[in-house]
Amino acid sequence: MVIYGWRTSHIKTEGNNQISCPHCGEKGGIYNSVYGRYVHIFWIPTLSIGKTGAAQCSHCKKVYKPKEMNDDLKRSYKTLKSDTRIPFWHFSGVAIIAIIIALFTINDKAEAQNELEYLDNPMIGDVYEYKADKNEFSTLKVVEVDEDSVYFVYNNYNYSQKSGIEAIDVDSCYSNEAYMVSREELKAMYNDGTIYDVNRK
Numbered sequence: 001m002v003i004y005g006w007r008t009s010h011i012k013t014e015g016n017n018q019i020s021c022p023h024c025g026e027k028g029g030i031y032n033s034v035y036g037r038y039v040h041i042f043w044i045p046t047l048s049i050g051k052t053g054a055a056q057c058s059h060c061k062k063v064y065k066p067k068e069m070n071d072d073l074k075r076s077y078k079t080l081k082s083d084t085r086i087p088f089w090h091f092s093g094v095a096i097i098a099i100i101i102a103l104f105t106i107n108d109k110a111e112a113q114n115e116l117e118y119l120d121n122p123m124i125g126d127v128y129e130y131k132a133d134k135n136e137f138s139t140l141k142v143v144e145v146d147e148d149s150v151y152f153v154y155n156n157y158n159y160s161q162k163s164g165i166e167a168i169d170v171d172s173c174y175s176n177e178a179y180m181v182s183r184e185e186l187k188a189m190y191n192d193g194t195i196y197d198v199n200r201k
């Protein structure tokens, strides 16, 4: 469940000593306040949705919403509102999301780099995950390596999805007979996507 909604936060309050309160007539007691509104996702501010505010007379305490202001009040309030910048933290969720995406991208690249190194230098015990058929996935396990070729044992079982395939990566699932494939063929299988993951413990 995603918890989201919008919130309002106070940004700035400033007095104006030039104008009078339409209610009590006192001059110099009007204070304008500006608030920022933002959408939050799990209470993290993510998207600013503009500014709002009000004026208050410090003498009679009357609060004026923008619609209730006379021309003087409105001009004074609008000046402060347009001079008020929305704080950067109202967008902090966007920055957090960008950082998370960047970290995932870096991680994916590092993983792909590792796999290429594993294919270049196969080692006994490496496990290749491959697409055996439509919606059928299985594993191969390297049991011997020489200069040109890699020897592996087949898994006797297929798995219906990529995730959780470790469940069939146990010794008792593998064939007793070893098969040979050239290193070139192995790389070709990785490049065309037949082999989609290389695991080394």
Ligand SMILES: [Zn+2]
Pocket (backbone or CB within 6 Å): 021, 022, 023, 024, 025, 026, 029, 057, 058, 059, 060, 061, 062
């Ligand atoms: Zn007043």
